[in-house]
Amino acid sequence: MKQTPSQTVGPFFSLGLTRKTTKVLASDSTQGEKIRVEGQLFDGDGQPVPDAMIEIWQANAYGRYNHQDDKQEKPLDPAFMGWGRSGTDKTGLYWFETVKPGPVPGPDESVQAPHINVTVFARGMLVHAFTRIYFGDETVNETDPILSSIKNRARRKTLIANREDKNGKAVYRFDIRLQGENETVFFDM
């Protein structure tokens, strides 16, 4: 059977998709370091995209996904599902309150650096785009199999969120550029 074609979310998706959002993934009882991830989405003119939706999927602080196909012997965290959805506001800003994920296995016995899997939807995007957030303070980024597979080294930095501490809280900044010189790396997988 053939895949059903994708279509854009259009301008009115918030009706169906973001009236109830899931921007807060971590509660007081969630294990791990609490972090905020935020950033703006920009179009090819560098203008913010106010009618977009960002979804994230991540492992828990131990590096385990809450899913039956993750058969690792790491603990699940009953207070963490690992999925979030945020619309963008007038300034193109999205945000999530979550925990920093642990490392997860990669291909050929490798270990992947901690990362968050990201899906981008917007009016004007006929197909959603897949990207990843890596953390700027992780030295293991150097050996991450997916980052290393990006041949153009300069583009790898589009996937790195840098850390700032604001009021004692770790904030990772991850802007997404749909086009332009610093276009974010999007994956086909």
Place this chain on the structure above:
Amino acid sequence: MQIKPYKPRDWKSHPPYLYEGYKSSVKRAPLKRLVPMKQTLSEITGPLFGHDAVQPGDDDLTRNAGTGGEAMGERLIVVGRVLDENERPVPNTLVEIWQANSAGRYHHEVDQHNAPLDPNFTGAGRCLTNEKGEYRFLTIKPGAYPWLNHPNAWRPAHIHLSLFGPSFVTRLVTQFFFPGDPLIPLDPILNSIPSKSARQRLIASYVHDVTEPEWALGYRFDIVLRGREATPFEEPGR
């Protein structure tokens, strides 16, 4: 760890990011080549939603505005099956829908089309597929509406759908149309899909067996998500 990957996105079925006939895509389409990635544990897992994601009545758009009144319009029963490319049903997956009202207006502050709002219709619903991958909504037929893409541009009547499937890579957002709508061949969003047969797959079928006498017309829209490859990636040296 053995990874059973999903089949690749079928770019003959999906639109490209950039389709000039759809003006909003011009500045929002990624233009650099996508970076190919071998699927890992991060891609073959994904969010799973339980019954707590859905409240009773969420699948009845004619009454779920919560006003006690019923939406105006031609009542529709929309049914379908969610399958994967290997023809296996996709059970317990979240289906979210949204649509314009019968006059062609969305219950949304950005929609300034000069057509009446219906206080008894918000135009959003959700349900989970059952064990056979089936879903069902009760709604009203959405109206066509004008948009600013080109002179005298009108969207054919359509209902938007969002689905997850079993993994991060099976995610799909799409929309379906109604058979015989004269606006269908003029729609740049539908025409962004490269093949005619793929465009045809976004048109629902009228199904008389689903129609309920003295009550509502029945339409069927089946959905196919990415399925697993037949063989897992073999780890070298094993």
